[in-house]
Amino acid sequence: DVKVTQSSRYLVKRTGEKVFLECVQDMDHENMFWYRQDPGLGLRLIYFSYDVKMKEKGDIPEGYSVSREKKERFSLILESASTNQTSMYLCASTAGAIEGQGNPYEQYFGPGTRLTVT
């Protein structure tokens, strides 16, 4: 079974702090994603990565950055946390498009990190 883990289930930070959210997957997946989920707004893509050291902006990248130094690990960084970044953060991974590696459309999600910025 694919397992996607996130470093914290719950996190409380103060405005202006630098926040690191870590995500690790254990199935050698090529692609990794960071979303935030808010009531009434659904899942919104922040950043994604197709490969190590590669990153692409999603729909709402402002105020965030990411790092992918190893294939299995994708980190989301809030440079200076603000109250409007209070949200549920979800990491996901998918297999690559090469045949035999699995379904590249199926997203495997982590359990989520509930971040509160005060």
Next chain:
Amino acid sequence: SQKIEQNSEALNIQEGKTATLTCNYTNYSPAYLQWYRQDPGRGPVFLLLIRENEKEKRKERLKVTFDTTLKQSLFHITASQPADSATYLCALDPSGGSYIPTFGRGTSLIVHP
């Protein structure tokens, strides 16, 4: 602009009945459509994927239909159980191999014993 619509009101049904959830979309031509289940405080879990040239797909008590003319997918759970209570999200994938789905906001299903 692209839009995915799922009923924001919760669907309440009695145990044993068939639950039917709807996903409508506009200004979009998805090559694939997926359904996910999400329990409170958890990440979504993949259930089914259907391709644009498939009309229907089944998995145990689940059935998905995909009508590209109506721009609609229906998700059915037969013989529903209280354990089926969750939020169900549809996700649309474009053609072209980007593998980045767009998710609907989800519909909450509540199955009463």
